[in-house]
Amino acid sequence: MKAIIIGSGLGGLLSAAKLSKEGYDVEVFERLPVIGGRFTNFDHKGFQLSTGALHMLPHGPTGPLAQLLKDVGVNVEIVRKKPVAVIRIPRKRGDTDYKYGHKDLLFEDFKTPFSIINRIKLIYYVISTRKNPPSGRSFEQWCREHIAQDWTYRISDAFFGWALSLRAADVPVEEGFAIIENLYHFGGPGVPMGGCKAITDALADVVRANGGTIYTSAEVSELKVEDGKVTGIIVDGEVHNADLVLSDIGHPATAKLIGEDTGVEGVDNYAKRASELKPSAGIKICLSSDKPLIGHGGVLLTPYAKRVNGINEVTNVDPSLAPEGKHLTMAHQCVHWDDMKDLDREIELGLEDLKDIFAGKEYEVLLIQSYSNDWPVNRSPSGADIKNKTPIPNLYVVGDGAKGKGGIEVEGIALGIRNSMQDILI
Ligand code: FAD
Incomplete structure (x- = not known):
């Protein structure tokens, strides 16, 4: 055949x-x-930059891709390092950007910023929706109806912006829940050695x-x-x-x-x-630095940024992706279809975010890549x-x-x- x-x-x-x-x-x-x-990768000033993906597999060494690779006989090492994900929040409760300082939460503690009543509701929904997953609306709409709080929208936009290059309002709730279920089932992200x-x-x-x-x-x-x-x-x-x-x-x-x-x-x-x-679109900003900007091999979600949804620093897992002594950090931001007409402004907002997120740290912008239409984030x-x-x-x-x-x-x-x-x- x-x-x-x-x-x-x-x-x-x-x-x-x-x-x-x-x-x-x-x-x-x-x-x-x-x-x-x-x-795949291409060499840019000695950095192994990518033509698309941020050198990261969403479910790391235990996901469906790793299983299929093993089945066909591919033996690339995929490393999942703890923490797998961290959420950056403003230092003071009530602040809505990173300008006045920030602190980091482990992803498993994402419940902390919820009100007590919403935390109780969350536990109830986690259990009840497993048997009867909701359907027929967007993930954001479901959240508005069930756990209405600014934090709900911010964390779901950051997560889906990073993972799917979509806003929560554009993710069907059934797909959103299936994704959360898979996260529990297959585990968090990992980096393939060599990118x-x-x-x-x-x-x-x-x-x-x-x-x-x-x-x-x-x-x-x-x-x-x-x-x-x-x-x-x-x-x-x-x-x-x-x-x-x-x-x-x-x-x-x-x-x-x-x-x-x-x-x-x-x-x-x-x-x-x-x-x-409609293919999903996005912007990737690649940074070089002498000292680590994040300092771990997982994802840094940034729900209080204007545009950037998340950032990784793959050289904390595989230093060979940058010249010796350098770090490679990549920020991803979803570009909504309505914002496609002014990509320059979207890039500007992303760069402003990085200034706030990495305030006081030194870095160089290596390359800015935008993805849409024939070379999108997802077709x-x-x-x-x-x-x-x-x-x-x-x-x-x-x-x-x-x-x-x-x-x-x-x-x-x-x-x-x-x-x-x-x-x-x-
Ligand atoms: P493609 O890689 O597009 O392959 C299709 C191939 O077909 C291309 O090489 C093209 O040249 C060729 N082709 C097209 N037309 C023809 C033709 N007529 N004849 C012959 N050849 C043709 N995924 C993750 O898992 N983790 C991430 O961190 C991640 N981050 C991303 C960040 C960005 C900015 C982008 C753009 C994507 C990201 N992704 C990520 C998604 C991931 O990169 C893609 O889903 C995946 O690489 C797509 O693979 P594919 O085989 O579907 O398509």
Whole structure:
């Protein structure tokens, strides 16, 4: 059986590694001259900066991605260091920014700023919603109806802004609860030694060792569809035949490759639904410093910042991601769709936040990267996925355009691939 994978991002390479391990003859086509998509590193002044992800797996060494990597034979070390997450709050109760000093709370103590009555309510909801998860509204709306307090909105916006690049108002409550459940189940984040590139390079090695081929600078321009099935792809005018095609480029771009006149039932509706997906956008600010700015290997959530949702400092786990004696710190901020028109202002606000958060500390801004449209934080906002299947039975979409339920970022990619493989490898 021959399988073709469109795109060599994490989703494409994971699928290729799994299928080649199961005996498929695999070919991967990547339009760029390099592999890895939004999950690899590039060298910038000796720092291993990333093309997307902040060198962090949401559920670290015990999550769905780590499990899938182990299954296909990838042995990259993923390190989870304590504390896994810390929340920065203003020093004085009642202050609403970091200008006048701050203190840090361990994530497990996130309940502390709640009023006593809301703490009691929280315990009740944690227990009762496990049996009957709420639905039909946004996470923020649910909070307003049940635990109305400024802290509720701040902490949920910081968490979802960091984890999904979405505001709590844009996260369906059922997805929000599924994510919280997965956090309890799989545990907190971890850093892959060597960063994102260590994982995608190791996956590419597995594909090649299993006899697969990865072509770079090879853009797929069309899918060949005959008698209701995909029979191959077209690259530079040349047809490559396949029994199975997996697309790592999201539903809207896949729908474009299918084209309009296939005669396959459901394709028009699929293309319409795909075109309605709004990719989540974000800004990453990379900092260099001689002394640590955070001082631990977890996430620093910043609910009182104007724009920045969270920050990590991966060199506290893997010093090789920066030149000797230097630290690499990365701040992430979600960009709401309404704010996309003025990215310069969003960047300015992010930089102002960092001045307050790291007041009195010395650092240099290495690079500011913004992500949207064709190179977004997520191709499909969490909770709005249209899953991995397409109207064409032997064509699947993998990657962050089709994540599994409750799957944060790359963990969602792994869950989506696990679901697809259960369908394909029967
Ligand atoms: P991609 O990486 O986009 O791969 C798709 C590939 O397909 C690309 O290489 C592209 O060039 C290629 N391609 C496109 N069209 C064609 C074509 N026609 N023919 C051939 N090839 C084609 N996730 C985390 O888990 N943790 C984080 O800390 C984190 N932080 C993030 C921060 C930012 C700023 C961003 C942008 C993302 C972050 N993510 C994070 C998300 C994570 O990076 C992505 O979900 C993941 O890398 C997406 O992988 P993918 O395989 O779905 O897509």
